[in-house]
Amino acid sequence: MNSLWARITVASLLGLASLPASAQTETGQTKIQPQRLECEFRASPQGIDATQPRLNWVLDSTAASTDVRGVKATAYQVLVSSAPELLKEDQGDLWDSGKVRSSHPLRAIYAGRPLRSWQAYCWKVRVWDQEGRPSLWSPAASWTMGLLSDHDWKNAKWIGMKAVEPTPAAGEKPSDGHPLAARQLRREFDVRGQIRSATVAFCGLGLSELYINGVKVGDEVLSPPLTEYNKRAIYVVHEVTSLLRDGRNAVGAWLGNGRYWAPRHKVPTSTRTFGPPKLRLILRIENQDGGLRYIVSDESWKVTDQGPIRANNEYDGEQYDARLELTGWAEPGYDDGAWKPVEVLPPPGEKLSARNIAPIRVIEHRRPIAKKNPKEGVYVFDMGQNLVGWCRLRVHGPAGTTVQLRHAETLQPDGMLYVANLRSARCTDHYTLKGGGIEVYEPRFTYHGFRYVEITGYPGEPAADALEACVVHDDLEPAGDFQCSNELLNRIHANCRWGIRGNYRSIPTDCPQRDERQGWLGDRAAGCHGEMQLFNVAAFYEKWLTDMADTQRPEGSVSDVCPSYWPLYNDNVTWAGTIALIPAWLREQYGDNRFIVRHYAAMRAWVEHMLGYLAHDRMPRDSYGDWCVPPEDPHLIHSKDPARKTNGELIGTAYFEHILRLMSQYAVLAGKPGDAARYTALAERMKAAFNKRFFDDAAARYDNGTQTSSLLPLSFGLAPQRRRDAVFAALVAKIEGQSKSHVGVGLIGVQHLMHVLSDHGRPDLALRIATQPDYPSWGYMANKDATTIWELWNGDTADPAMNSGNHVMLIGDLLPWLYEYLAGIRADPATPGYDRIVLKPVFVRGLDFVRAWRETMAGRITSQWSRKDGAVVWNVSVPIGGVATVYLSAKEPSKVLESDKPAAEAPGVRLLRQAKDAVVYEIGSGTYSFHIAE
Numbered sequence: 006m007n008s009l010w011a012r013i014t015v016a017s018l019l020g021l022a023s024l025p026a027s028a029q030t031e032t033g034q035t036k037i038q039p040q041r042l043e044c045e046f047r048a049s050p051q052g053i054d055a056t057q058p059r060l061n062w063v064l065d066s067t068a069a070s071t072d073v074r075g076v077k078a079t080a081y082q083v084l085v086s087s088a089p090e091l092l093k094e095d096q097g098d099l100w101d102s103g104k105v106r107s108s109h110p111l112r113a114i115y116a117g118r119p120l121r122s123w124q125a126y127c128w129k130v131r132v133w134d135q136e137g138r139p140s141l142w143s144p145a146a147s148w149t150m151g152l153l154s155d156h157d158w159k160n161a162k163w164i165g166m167k168a169v170e171p172t173p174a175a176g177e178k179p180s181d182g183h184p185l186a187a188r189q190l191r192r193e194f195d196v197r198g199q200i201r202s203a204t205v206a207f208c209g210l211g212l213s214e215l216y217i218n219g220v221k222v223g224d225e226v227l228s229p230p231l232t233e234y235n236k237r238a239i240y241v242v243h244e245v246t247s248l249l250r251d252g253r254n255a256v257g258a259w260l261g262n263g264r265y266w267a268p269r270h271k272v273p274t275s276t277r278t279f280g281p282p283k284l285r286l287i288l289r290i291e292n293q294d295g296g297l298r299y300i301v302s303d304e305s306w307k308v309t310d311q312g313p314i315r316a317n318n319e320y321d322g323e324q325y326d327a328r329l330e331l332t333g334w335a336e337p338g339y340d341d342g343a344w345k346p347v348e349v350l351p352p353p354g355e356k357l358s359a360r361n362i363a364p365i366r367v368i369e370h371r372r373p374i375a376k377k378n379p380k381e382g383v384y385v386f387d388m389g390q391n392l393v394g395w396c397r398l399r400v401h402g403p404a405g406t407t408v409q410l411r412h413a414e415t416l417q418p419d420g421m422l423y424v425a426n427l428r429s430a431r432c433t434d435h436y437t438l439k440g441g442g443i444e445v446y447e448p449r450f451t452y453h454g455f456r457y458v459e460i461t462g463y464p465g466e467p468a469a470d471a472l473e474a475c476v477v478h479d480d481l482e483p484a485g486d487f488q489c490s491n492e493l494l495n496r497i498h499a500n501c502r503w504g505i506r507g508n509y510r511s512i513p514t515d516c517p518q519r520d521e522r523q524g525w526l527g528d529r530a531a532g533c534h535g536e537m538q539l540f541n542v543a544a545f546y547e548k549w550l551t552d553m554a555d556t557q558r559p560e561g562s563v564s565d566v567c568p569s570y571w572p573l574y575n576d577n578v579t580w581a582g583t584i585a586l587i588p589a590w591l592r593e594q595y596g597d598n599r600f601i602v603r604h605y606a607a608m609r610a611w612v613e614h615m616l617g618y619l620a621h622d623r624m625p626r627d628s629y630g631d632w633c634v635p636p637e638d639p640h641l642i643h644s645k646d647p648a649r650k651t652n653g654e655l656i657g658t659a660y661f662e663h664i665l666r667l668m669s670q671y672a673v674l675a676g677k678p679g680d681a682a683r684y685t686a687l688a689e690r691m692k693a694a695f696n697k698r699f700f701d702d703a704a705a706r707y708d709n710g711t712q713t714s715s716l717l718p719l720s721f722g723l724a725p726q727r728r729r730d731a732v733f734a735a736l737v738a739k740i741e742g743q744s745k746s747h748v749g750v751g752l753i754g755v756q757h758l759m760h761v762l763s764d765h766g767r768p769d770l771a772l773r774i775a776t777q778p779d780y781p782s783w784g785y786m787a788n789k790d791a792t793t794i795w796e797l798w799n800g801d802t803a804d805p806a807m808n809s810g811n812h813v814m815l816i817g818d819l820l821p822w823l824y825e826y827l828a829g830i831r832a833d834p835a836t837p838g839y840d841r842i843v844l845k846p847v848f849v850r851g852l853d854f855v856r857a858w859r860e861t862m863a864g865r866i867t868s869q870w871s872r873k874d875g876a877v878v879w880n881v882s883v884p885i886g887g888v889a890t891v892y893l894s895a896k897e898p899s900k901v902l903e904s905d906k907p908a909a910e911a912p913g914v915r916l917l918r919q920a921k922d923a924v925v926y927e928i929g930s931g932t933y934s935f936h937i938a939e
């Protein structure tokens with residue numbers, strides 16, 4: 006099966022529900038072959054709390070034979086039922102949308118009868134084409150609701166153990182960290198009669214795993230998601246009918262510290278802690294006769310902290326003593342006489358919300374590629390990839406032997422681990438054997454960012470299969486892939502993907518290895534747009550926006566780090582302002598105004614708060630500058646050279662002006678025309694003030710003329726029209742001269758570099774920068790054996806105090822440039838959510854071919870071009886239902902053929918106009934082969 010085409014993609018959206026469905030279509034004279042349609046979701050969403058979920062579907066493009074073009078969907082009908090039997094009979098007892106003619110016929114917002122807690126719903130959809138012919142019904146898909154009101158939790162209490170005796174890790178200063186032993190909680194209960202369904206909802210803070218009758222519930226790890234705990238915690242829901250049995254049953258929960266019991270209190274900075282771990286749970290059992298019974302967390306449970314996980318800390322690792330395993334503890338009949346009654350603890354915060362995002366899972370396993378023995382008794386395994394997760398250890402030996410696993414990103418010249426850049430994080434797991442056979446261990450309540458693992462204390466020499474890496478992150482649907490003729494660029498792309506994956510930890514983290522791992526806002530301001538090319542992050546980023554709103558102080562201030570485990574309320578524009586930048590990307594890619602409407606109040610509160618700092622219509626609030634520009638000395642973290650530093654007020658003013666323009670658009674969508682007018686007027690004033698203060702007309706540059714100080718006004722449209730070309734020319738001179746066509750910017754400038762160069766006619770220069778093999782560049786990192794992206798351009802030489810090997814902030818706008826420019830697959834901002842697709846490939850000189858696909862709201866789009874004999878052949882496919890505006894860089898329409906005919910005469914192709922540097926066509930669904938003479 007060709008996985009690119011044979012699968013039905015279902016867009017996962019909005020934290021509102023990610024609901025699979027698919028549709029088969031019959032079109033025109035040609036009958037589309039019905040496909041065996043497979044749902045991309047590994048499981049239907051369980052326990053969402055969106056009362057108006059959005060339903061999405063994509064039509065199967067594989068079904069279309071290449072000669073069928075221009076199939077449009079013009080209308081849809083959705084049925085939602087309370088029972089599969091009803092749906093089979095085409096009865097939508099909850100919602101029958103009827104035939105809805107729509108300009109976006111591939112999604113609908115649920116508008117049926119109120120959805121109820123605990124209920125399972127199934128649904129299907131059909132569409133009509135432009136001739137008014139209906140498709141077949143899609144296969145059924147389903148979802149279940151979580152708990153919509155606090156009353157649904159009945160009398161479930163928060164339970165745990167108050168005592169917080171620290172168990173210091175080996176060599177630890179007791180003043181910081183206090184990694185508690187994991188708690189185990191249990192209770193037994195009887196089940197009588199035939200069960201129709203059983204569903205459990207629970208929240209175990211900081212981290213938890215649930216077992217019923219000895220079997221783990223669900224397959225997620227590091228659950229539940231991180232949140233601003235004093236405002237909100239997240240529960241998870243699972244259908245557990247098959248785990249219960251007639252008679253005696255047992256439920257058992259592990260509780261780890263996570264971030265609830267902070268991994269650090271003072272190092273490297275003050276870290277919030279919320280208290281000892283705690284659990285709230287409700288198990289709902291419905292009998293065949295309709296009888297209902299609830300098992301809840303209450304005083305009847307028992308707890309112990311004397312089990313095998315002696316200490317657990319996300320930064321330091323886990324200490325597991327297998328001799329202390331409590332065999333059978335989550336099964337009925339276990340003797341818990343030595344356990345204590347639980348204590349009832351206060352609730353963590355104001356709200357308990359459903360998990361509307363994908364869970365974190367073990368996504369793949371990797372075997373080591375090498376094993377070395379740099380010192381006696383020390384074995385270093387190379388996993389071949391800087392990744393995030395942990396190791397599965399296999400060991401056989403005498404009881405009481407302790408094996409130590411230390412993790413690191415790189416090695417020292419002597420082959421030992423390099424750990425200086427991990428700062429105070431120990432990243433070390435300890436496993437003490439119980440003896441008597443092969444033992445297999447994986448930690449539960451920690452994770453590491455690593456490529457190398459050092460084993461010590463192993464009984465004998467570890468075999469190659471003693472260790473296996475488990476790759477762990479949010480299980481997001483892939484949304485794109487890219488390849489081109491430049492191998493270095495392909496490696497850079499792969500490095501970006503690995504870095505991005507590893508930093509998904511229910512929030513986007515800055516890094517996965519050192520004692521930090523925080524959701525730094527500034528790192529993702531534009532980064533999230535790049536990630537949207539690789540993964541469906543709609544629900545993920547909407548959840549993070551909620552985290553931001555939860556951190557917001559009453560006066561509007563937002564922490565630079567969300568959730569605010571490090572409460573950094575600095576009121577700087579470029580980090581906190583991310584709250585107002587992300588919604589625009591989400592709307593563009595996923596086409597739902599509700600991203601904006603729901604978060605408008607929080608964005609507005611932040612903007613209004615920041616307006617208090619405005620002075621002379623300029624915004625002086627900036628904390629970090631153009632963070633991490635390539636420094637003059639390879640050992641430095643931050644440059645000390647004033648000529649490399651971009652004025653903070655320039656950055657703050659440019660970004661705030663841009664945010665005001667976005668806010669003005671948001672205000673219209675949110676139905677606040679007064680705000681819209683006010684923000685536009687303010688932006689105009691700021692634009693004038695920006696140019697007045699910073700623009701040097703004669704030199705066509707801004708302030709001290711750093712690259713970033715020119716990139717921002719070009720990117721945000723602040724530069725006066727009459728001088729744009731001159732400003733751009735000066736920027737290019739600087740890049741080519743001073744930087745020798747290498748990167749010369751930090752976190753801020755790099756968000757604009759690639760697209761500004763391309764938009765102004767120099768994609769060739771962007772390509773040179775993107776493919777430079779030497780310092781400073783992404784290629785330099787790859788050539789220095791990096792398999793992710795570094796925190797610093799000079800990550801191989803700089804001080805270890807701030808030198809992670811897996812940061813995504815310097816990716817900037819590289820990924821959108823690969824997909825939206827080189828492959829040319831874009832959303833049209835005027836019709837968000839790919840209602841109209843824009844195809845505008847850049848056939849840049851220096852590449853022989855580019856191939857990419859994107860899974861979009863319209864379905865899968867592919868674009869591939871290659872250059873041969875003075876012409877470019879561009880093969881593109883548009884999914885059924887899609888319409889695309891195509892821009893081809895040809896001097897005149899006669900230079901463009903499609904399937905050997907003049908393009909304008911080809912079926913399904915319509916010439917729209919001849920623009921200055923492109924011929925513009927419209928195409929509908931189908932597969933096309935354009936030939937463009939150069």
Ligand code: BGC
Pocket residue numbers: 515516521525526527528629807812814
């Ligand atoms: C983090 C960055 C962050 C920065 C801002 C660093 O320590 O790792 O990703 O944006 O601090 O100060």
